[in-house]
Amino acid sequence: MKPRKRAATDAPYNDLDLSRWKEYGDVWTDSLWHIPSRARGNGHALEYHGNFVPQIATQTFTRYTRRDEVILDLFLGSGTSAVEAARLGRRCIGVELRPELVEHLRTKLGPDDARRQLICGDSSATGTGDAVRAALGRWDRAKADLLVLHPPYADIIRFSDRPECLSNAGSTPMFLDLFRRVVALGWELLEDGRFAVLVIADKYEGGALVPLGFECMRVMNEAGFRTKSIVVKNIEGNEVGKGRANNLWRYRALRGGFYVFKHEYVMIFDKPRRSQSNDRR
Ligand SMILES: C[S@@+](CC[C@H](N)C(=O)[O-])C[C@H]1O[C@@H](n2cnc3c(N)ncnc32)[C@H](O)[C@@H]1O
Numbered sequence: 001m002k003p004r005k006r007a008a009t010d011a012p013y014n015d016l017d018l019s020r021w022k023e024y025g026d027v028w029t030d031s032l033w034h035i036p037s038r039a040r041g042n043g044h045a046l047e048y049h050g051n052f053v054p055q056i057a058t059q060t061f062t063r064y065t066r067r068d069e070v071i072l073d074l075f076l077g078s079g080t081s082a083v084e085a086a087r088l089g090r091r092c093i094g095v096e097l098r099p100e101l102v103e104h105l106r107t108k109l110g111p112d113d114a115r116r117q118l119i120c121g122d123s124s125a126t127g128t129g130d131a132v133r134a135a136l137g138r139w140d141r142a143k144a145d146l147l148v149l150h151p152p153y154a155d156i157i158r159f160s161d162r163p164e165c166l167s168n169a170g171s172t173p174m175f176l177d178l179f180r181r182v183v184a185l186g187w188e189l190l191e192d193g194r195f196a197v198l199v200i201a202d203k204y205e206g207g208a209l210v211p212l213g214f215e216c217m218r219v220m221n222e223a224g225f226r227t228k229s230i231v232v233k234n235i236e237g238n239e240v241g242k243g244r245a246n247n248l249w250r251y252r253a254l255r256g257g258f259y260v261f262k263h264e265y266v267m268i269f270d271k272p273r274r275s276q277s278n279d280r281r
Pocket of ligand 1: 048050051053068074075076077078079080081096097098108121122123124150151152153159160164165166167
């Protein structure tokens with residue numbers, strides 16, 4: 001199909017035809033997402049405890065990228081971003097720490113190709129930047145068009161025993177320190193004027209709430225990212241078989257005076273162009 005000629009009123013960072021904006025009922029613009037069940041099929045499966053529902057990728061890739069553009073996911077996990085990027089005609093570079101997971105993905109999805117490059121590495125290490133830059137270079141690109149960050153929610157799920165894994169950070173300040181390094185890398189590798197998506201939740205520790213989501217937002221802001229939106233999303237669909245545990249949590253909540261988490265955040269940021277950042281000072 002011949003690409004449509006873009007109108008001056010269209011956003012420069014997506015393919016939505018704003019002269020038909022009323023027809024885009026499937027593109028969400030509200031800040032509360034209740035997703036009744038995870039999208040299945042199209043290569044997606046709930047095979048990894050802690051992966052995000054594909055709808056997060058569908059919505060944000062549609063809003064913040066154009067066809068063939070490059071999405072960089074620095075916590076690729078089971079590859080939801082890579083699968084959805086290919087389905088939507090985008091390209092994806094994904095970094096994941098666990099070699100066995102990257103191998104599994106290569107077996108499942110096939111070798112790297114024109115739509116996907118997987119890197120096994122530590123996103124908090126500066127050397128990983130060189131690997132991502134080499135991957136971008138293979139596509140004649142210097143930077144990515146969208147940054148996706150879905151870190152472990154501190155120690156809520158232990159993803160591996162590796163010391164570089166953010167789920168093994170040891171304390172919230174140490175987790176935020178590692179996260180800060182990943183954000184610095186993401187900032188460097190993202191085009192100016194483009195968007196970043198952070199999927200994160202809060203946690204409880206020692207009987208009190210740790211506002212991990214807002215702490216991570218602060219780290220993003222300190223790196224220079226500007227918060228555009230905070231979406232609150234229900235978490236059903238992320239978890240494998242929590243039936244009995246759910247009841248236990250309800251008991252603990254009644255006893256401990258707190259509420260059981262049923263939400264997480266999808267936070268949207270942009271990386272202001274240099275002239276925009278100067279405007280803000
Ligand atoms: C919440 S999961 C991401 C899930 C992913 N969005 C999906 O849909 O499958 C976080 C992932 O980050 C990985 N990880 C943790 N620390 C990392 C690091 N320093 N560098 C790269 N990946 C890391 C973990 O192994 C885990 O697979």
